[in-house]
Amino acid sequence: MKILKKEAKKVQNSPDCTVWEYEFPSELMSFATCLIDGRYPDKGRVSNTECEEIYFVLSGDGTVHSEEGDFDLAKGDMYAFKKGEKYWVEGNEFRLALFNAPKWTPEQHEIIS
Numbered sequence: 001m002k003i004l005k006k007e008a009k010k011v012q013n014s015p016d017c018t019v020w021e022y023e024f025p026s027e028l029m030s031f032a033t034c035l036i037d038g039r040y041p042d043k044g045r046v047s048n049t050e051c052e053e054i055y056f057v058l059s060g061d062g063t064v065h066s067e068e069g070d071f072d073l074a075k076g077d078m079y080a081f082k083k084g085e086k087y088w089v090e091g092n093e094f095r096l097a098l099f100n101a102p103k104w105t106p107e108q109h110e111i112i113s
Contacts, residue, residue, distance in 0.1 A: 008033070014042050019098070030103040036062060036091035041111050045086045050108035053081040054099040062091030086112055 001024055008020035016038030022031045030051075040046075045065075055064070057077045064071045064079050066087040071079055073094075081087065098104075 014040055016040055016042070027103050028101060030100045032098040032100075032104070033058070034094075034096040034098055036089055036094040036096070039088065039090045041088060044111055044113045045088045047084055047086045047110045047112060048081065048100070048104065048108060049084055049110055051100045051102050051104050052083050053104070055079045055081070056097040056099070058095040058097055060091060060093035060095050062089055062094035064089055 003022045003024060005020070008022050011019045011021060013019055017034065017036050017040035019032050019034045022033075024031075055073070055078065057073050057075050059075050061072070061074045064073065064087055066081070066085055068085065073079060
């Protein structure tokens with residue numbers, strides 16, 4: 001199945017975080033790209049309550065601040081989030097490929113104060 005970039009659904013998660021969701025008919029996984037230029041979320045932390053997620057760095061640099069520690073990432077690096085892991089991210093033109101299993105949904109993405 002071919003999905004063109006122009007077909008990706010653009011979602012503005014915050015002023016500093018834009019996501020492009022590549023929708024395809026699978027409940028087992030999902031894929032998106034993301035640009036973080038600042039902090040996401042604006043305050044607090046986030047957690048995916050139903051899926052694991054992988055951040056693969058396409059360009060830029062950033063830091064994942066997780067309950068597991070603080071992790072600096074650059075092009076070619078990867079970070080794997082456990083289901084339910086609480087975190088926030090800061091980046092400078094931080095472009096990511098996002099892989100989720102099972103499929104990511106907004107309902108399971110929780111912002112924690």
